[in-house]
Amino acid sequence: MSSLLRRSTILEVARLAGASKTSVSRYFGEERDRLSPSLQARIAQAASTLGYQPNQMARGLKGGHSKLIGMLVADIRNPFSVAITHGVEQACRQYGYSLVVCNTDNDPEQERQHLDLLSAYQVEGLVVNPSGSPERQLHTFISQGTPIVLLDREVDHVEAEVVGLDNHLAVDMALEHLCVQGYQAVLYVSEAPEQSSTRQRRLFRFHQAAEQRGLHHGTLLLAAPDGSASQQTLSDFLVAHRQYACAVLCGNGNATLAVTRLFQQLGLALGKVGLMGIDELDWCALVPPGITTLAQPTDAIGKTAVECLMHRIAPRTSTMPTTVSFAPSLIERGSTQR
């Protein structure tokens, strides 16, 4: 029975095994092989009877090896973020790291605090889905040699890999699909683009590509949560283009949610007025006749982010690219069927 009051230490294991601290340390570190089989056995035995487990705090103290990865999420209640977090966590565990997840609720101040904190815990790497532009602090990490990966959003003047969706491609795929389905006028709906390079990029590409295709188009920036203004903008757009087949393209999951509500408030029939969203959500299949989406490969994105980190933590020969973009996959449903 090993329900001691105190965690046992390396010294106690060493004594019980008739060995030195060093050997026990080696056993639990990278150098187990250097120990003779008999010593290994004794240590294993002693450790198990004592229920010994190395104290990570002490480990982190000496060599700076906290075995911790920090992750900053802009909005943890966003299903997309959750999916990515899930991927990141899995990958971390595979590499023997633990993940400290911090949620910033899109608040730059909280973001700053959390970054300080993660630095205080000596995280060995950082996965950041930025809320603001914490350039200074990220530079601090970089200059200390802590690798950083940016998720989904870039930060000015911070050189780090950026992992995320190929926004250019995503918008193109969306418009292509809408055109094929015969829609002639498209309204793009986005959350406020100021804070997010991804939102800006999608928005910009939308203008560009819609122009190229000769589509009638407009933009709706979501503001007030009650959606009063949005409702007006949407119906104005539909009226102005009533001679065309109209569709709405949503820039992310939140936009899709908001617009679906608007459709219901306005009594619009999905499909008659097309609806398509970037980001796949649980319920997109459930709102009849189903909402067409562009799904992001969230697990792959998370996994890739961690891989970038690992390559930089234990530097190999190959240099990594500075941007990794994934293609979305089209999930076709009734909302884009006229």
Add this chain to the structure above:
Amino acid sequence: MSSLLRRSTILEVARLAGASKTSVSRYFGEERDRLSPSLQARIAQAASTLGYQPNQMARGLKGGHSKLIGMLVADIRNPFSVAITHGVEQACRQYGYSLVVCNTDNDPEQERQHLDLLSAYQVEGLVVNPSGSPERQLHTFISQGTPIVLLDREVDHVEAEVVGLDNHLAVDMALEHLCVQGYQAVLYVSEAPEQSSTRQRRLFRFHQAAEQRGLHHGTLLLAAPDGSASQQTLSDFLVAHRQYACAVLCGNGNATLAVTRLFQQLGLALGKVGLMGIDELDWCALVPPGITTLAQPTDAIGKTAVECLMHRIAPRTSTMPTTVSFAPSLIERGSTQR
């Protein structure tokens, strides 16, 4: 400009401020008041020019004060869990603690690993939404004096506060509502109840209360994800009770999702056949005519969990109750309107 290569240490601050390590330590600890204003000023000055921040690893090592709370989540992709996690994180931050979130994907083995890990990081408290029955390990924490709070699910033989919904009340409220709306036969749908005390409790109370009310009732345990068997069970129930007004009560969010899919596959009209779910979800308002739910006060639950922990970490006069149950709130929508 403070972009040094290495984090500066307490010693450097002390030197620059012309003070001792102890004073600097006091300044950043609980004893700032004991220092003379002039000393405080000098230290503040020095610390800020050096960009000093105490190393939490070192702090944790000496006194065991890691300022870390560990949280184990059974399924991080479940919106309910996310909401709770959000609440827990906020509360932790308020108390000056950071949160390490570990997801177990409902896998007892992962759960064990994560518990070992959290213990290795010297977490000062634990919020656990158990996947299995990690009695042994939880006891280890308890015997080391680390307080534990159980979320939503109990674990046999582990004495710890349990924070969650008042399941008894929730089921009663649901049945009451369904009765008032004129439904006479109710099918209860649940995920496998083996692992979860909450699921068991709701299921049990359903039988009991449905019986008391003289309702016709049945049970559907979700198994295969494709839902083939479930579809059969549901339609059988409806056929068997076709002379009554039928409704389905879903035991949690996943069940609601699954059942909503079934309704669509079977072409059932919401309301005609009643549908009600425990757990509120983003999209419940969006599937016409809206799905009636019982919402859990997730923020309150998360906050309470952390408060329990804090009371035990810094023991006060009052003893805490061993169970804290919250009442759900009814959100009435069209799916329970005949």
Add this chain to the structure above:
DNA sequence: TTGTAAGCGTTATCAC
């Protein structure tokens, strides 16, 4: 009010 010095549990650097 302030400082000195002894750890905390581990890893890294040398020796043997």
Add this chain to the structure above:
DNA sequence: GTGATAACGCTTACAA
């Protein structure tokens, strides 16, 4: 192969 021993950065008696 194995083992002393000195850090790591901080807290905390104990002095002054």
